[in-house]
Amino acid sequence: MSTPLEVEPGSSSAQPEAILKGVGKIEGRSLWQISWMRLKRDKVALAGGAFVLLLILVGIFAPVICKLVGVTPNDFHQDLVDPSLQTPIGKLGGVSWDHPFGIEPVNGRDIFARIVYGARISLLIAFLATLLSVVIGVVMGIVAGYFGGWVDTLISRLMDIFLAFPLVLFALALVGAIPDKMFGLQGDALRVALIVFIIGFFSWPYIGRIIRGQTLSLREREFVDAARSLGARRPYILFTELLPNLIAPILVYATLLIPTNVLFEAGLSYLGVGVRPPTASWGDMLSGAANWYQVDPMYMIPPGLAIFVTVLAFNLFGDGLRDALDPRSR
Amino acid sequence: MTTTDAEPTPAVPAIGEEILSVDGLVKHFPIRKGLLQRQVGAVQAVDGLTFNVTRGETLSLVGESGCGKTTTGRLLTRLLEPTSGKIVFEGRDISHLSEGRMRPLRRDVQMIFQDPYGSLNPRHTVGKIVGAPYRLQNVKTEHGVKRAVQELLELVGLSPEHYNRYPHEFSGGQRQRIGIARTLALRPKLIVADEPVSALDVSIQAQVVNLLEDLQEEFDLTYVMIAHDLSVVRHVSDRVAVMYLGKIVELADRVSLYEKPMHPYTVALLSAVPVPDTKRKGKQERIRLQGDVPSPINPPPACRFHTRCWKAQEICKTTEPPLVELAPGHQTACHFPENVEQPTAKAE
Numbered sequence: 266m267s268t269p270l271e272v273e274p275g276s277s278s279a280q281p282e283a284i285l286k287g288v289g290k291i292e293g294r295s296l297w298q299i300s301w302m303r304l305k306r307d308k309v310a311l312a313g314g315a316f317v318l319l320l321i322l323v324g325i326f327a328p329v330i331c332k333l334v335g336v337t338p339n340d341f342h343q344d345l346v347d348p349s350l351q352t353p354i355g356k357l358g359g360v361s362w363d364h365p366f367g368i369e370p371v372n373g374r375d376i377f378a379r380i381v382y383g384a385r386i387s388l389l390i391a392f393l394a395t396l397l398s399v400v401i402g403v404v405m406g407i408v409a410g411y412f413g414g415w416v417d418t419l420i421s422r423l424m425d426i427f428l429a430f431p432l433v434l435f436a437l438a439l440v441g442a443i444p445d446k447m448f449g450l451q452g453d454a455l456r457v458a459l460i461v462f463i464i465g466f467f468s469w470p471y472i473g474r475i476i477r478g479q480t481l482s483l484r485e486r487e488f489v490d491a492a493r494s495l496g497a498r499r500p501y502i503l504f505t506e507l508l509p510n511l512i513a514p515i516l517v518y519a520t521l522l523i524p525t526n527v528l529f530e531a532g533l534s535y536l537g538v539g540v541r542p543p544t545a546s547w548g549d550m551l552s553g554a555a556n557w558y559q560v561d562p563m564y565m566i567p568p569g570l571a572i573f574v575t576v577l578a579f580n581l582f583g584d585g586l587r588d589a590l591d592p593r594s595r
Numbered sequence: 596m597t598t599t600d601a602e603p604t605p606a607v608p609a610i611g612e613e614i615l616s617v618d619g620l621v622k623h624f625p626i627r628k629g630l631l632q633r634q635v636g637a638v639q640a641v642d643g644l645t646f647n648v649t650r651g652e653t654l655s656l657v658g659e660s661g662c663g664k665t666t667t668g669r670l671l672t673r674l675l676e677p678t679s680g681k682i683v684f685e686g687r688d689i690s691h692l693s694e695g696r697m698r699p700l701r702r703d704v705q706m707i708f709q710d711p712y713g714s715l716n717p718r719h720t721v722g723k724i725v726g727a728p729y730r731l732q733n734v735k736t737e738h739g740v741k742r743a744v745q746e747l748l749e750l751v752g753l754s755p756e757h758y759n760r761y762p763h764e765f766s767g768g769q770r771q772r773i774g775i776a777r778t779l780a781l782r783p784k785l786i787v788a789d790e791p792v793s794a795l796d797v798s799i800q801a802q803v804v805n806l807l808e809d810l811q812e813e814f815d816l817t818y819v820m821i822a823h824d825l826s827v828v829r830h831v832s833d834r835v836a837v838m839y840l841g842k843i844v845e846l847a848d849r850v851s852l853y854e855k856p857m858h859p860y861t862v863a864l865l866s867a868v869p870v871p872d873t874k875r876k877g878k879q880e881r882i883r884l885q886g887d888v889p890s891p892i893n894p895p896p897a898c899r900f901h902t903r904c905w906k907a908q909e910i911c912k913t914t915e916p917p918l919v920e921l922a923p924g925h926q927t928a929c930h931f932p933e934n935v936e937q938p939t940a941k942a943e
């Protein structure tokens with residue numbers, strides 16, 4: 266530690282060439298590019314990501330896909346339903362070239378089309394709810410973590426309260442109580458907005474806590490002091506210095522929050538407080554199928570599988586993303 | 596027997612105009628416990644510093660880890676607000692200036708940070724990091740920020756092509772150069788350099804120290820240089836202040852301090868340093884200090900060094916030795932100083 270430093274006054278600052286040799290050949294790579302390279306090697310995560318991408322495309326192009334296959338989500342096909350048993354005629358719940366996933370009991374709607382349209386509702390609600398909770402959670406977390414003191418105490422207690430809230434009961438009560446028209450919205454739009462609000466507004470503490478913890482350690486880093494010593498204002502420190510360092514955890518936890526919200530939406534629909542019939546949703550289909558599982562078990566498989574695979578794909582992708590972005594493995 | 600009757604004299608710089616003066620500077624970090632966050636004690640990180648800095652000089656602050664050097668640096672740059680005491684920069688009391696009032700002054704007082712890995716934002720490019728001072732202070736540059744940044748990079752021995760690189764692509768020494776480029780952007784008058792080289796390889800330390808010296812000459816900079824080791828700052832300091840547990844125990848010009856250290860703590864620190872100086876080499880034995888540095892939460896009373904001092908007497912535990920000038924420009928806080936032409940001094 267105490268090696269003497271022989272500094273000759275005349276030697277002046279060492280030759281730049283010698284110092285620069287180290288970086289000469291390295292391309293300018295951001296941490297994002299490095300993470301991407303790591304993610305590319307994780308085939309399972311990539312498969313999950315590819316499926317997620319496919320699902321998003323399916324949701325967006327639902328009408329086109331249904332038209333190509335020649336199916337519609339809301340038309341009845343009572344001619345294909347056994348009039349006395351009310352179950353689909355034919356094997357495997359009425360699977361045929363015309364109806365690849367079969368048809369529903371009683372009214373004979375096409376299940377494939379309803380799954381495709383259901384992806385829309387599921388993803389829309391899950392994405393919007395996640396977006397809402399991420400925005401609230403990040404702002405609350407970053408503010409609590411950076412300012413500390415009573416601000417932190419207040420926000421942390423608020424998080425505890427929100428997490429202790431009996432969310433499902435609240436959703437049931439609220440959705441049951443609202444009128445058909447509110448805030449200029451009505452029908453499915455109102456339902457979707459409401460569910461997004463409920464899920465998003467009550468799940469922000471999950472992400473809020475993570476961001477708070479990360480901010481707590483980030484604010485001790487000297488680059489924050491460096492910014493302060495240059496006269497940076499609070500918003501600059503929070504959003505220009507700290508936020509870019511939080512993008513990785515935000516992305517990871519948002520990706521992992523989406524499947525939770527898919528399940529939550531399905532749960533709400535299952536309980537009958539999701540979108541209204543005839544709009545298709547996976548949870549609602551599952552709840553319908555539950556009444557028929559003894560006579561028409563095939564009805565349950567498409568929506569059940571859709572939810573399962575979607576949740577799995579998001580989780581696989583999210584886990585891979587976390588491994589790729591995790592600074593500890595760097 | 597003692598020198599306590601001498602009047603405490605304020606630090607007076609030998610020559611030149613005073614750029615910074617610090618008087619009785621104190622920083623205590625409260626320790627809070629329990630639900631109500633009641634204060635149960637305080638870390639006495641900095642406890643009554645008085646010194647001046649002359650324009651153009653390098654004043655080094657030296658002391659073991661935890662003695663309050665970084666805290667002092669943060670107080671001088673007003674990243675922290677002092678508990679008490681005064682900091683006067685260019686005749687202006689900045690001790691309790693608000694953030695807004697302090698902002699324009701930040702152009703003049705800059706800081707180089709201890710940890711070259713922590714002081715650069717890993718998600719920002721070099722261009723953004725070194726250009727930040729211009730944006731934050733709304734400084735217009737003649738040929739644009741990019742050009743100004745590239746000039747700064749060249750100035751500190753980096754290539755302008757590094758503009759779009761990220762900090763993780765650089766070595767410790769290069770990062771410290773990036774940090775130095777950033778502090779130079781606003782052409783400050785005073786730079787507090789907090790252990791600018793202690794995180795670097797010994798082989799690179801000299802290069803960075805030399806760079807700082809060259810820059811001082813080129814831009815008429817004044818440095819407050821922090822180090823935990825007397826050897827690092829030996830060649831760059833004009834004056835050296837030795838700190839122990841939040842207090843200055845000795846403050847002297849370089850030659851006087853290295854050749855005739857008066858405070859036993861300084862003597863011990865110097866004995867741990869291999870000295871190229873042949874005059875002292877023969878007689879100097881390595882002095883090992885017993886025990887650890889006491890906690891700044893509950894520092895020893897009176898002379899804080901008495902728990903580890905081999906010369907300690909009863910008076911050291913009851914009466915705090917004031918920081919007094921025992922030779923021209925040489926202040927020491929000790930009841931039984933070394934190297935003083937007095938009958939009480941230790942026989943040489």
Ligand SMILES: Nc1ncnc2c1ncn2[C@@H]1O[C@H](COP(=O)(O)OP(=O)(O)OP(=O)(O)O)[C@@H](O)[C@H]1O
Pocket residue numbers: 624638639640658659660661662663664665666667709823891
């Ligand atoms: N924000 C803070 N809150 C509480 N205690 C602090 C804080 N900052 C520093 N301290 C304490 O004050 C004392 C002095 O710390 P400081 O960082 O100034 O020491 P230092 O001389 O720079 O040490 P080093 O050589 O390790 O950098 C230490 O005991 C430290 O734990």
Ligand code: SF4
Pocket residue numbers: 858859860898899900901902904905906907908911916928929930931932
């Ligand atoms: S005052 Fe006493 S204890 Fe303190 S340094 Fe001097 S001799 Fe040692």
Ligand SMILES: [Mg+2]
Pocket residue numbers: 664665666709789
């Ligand atoms: Mg320090």
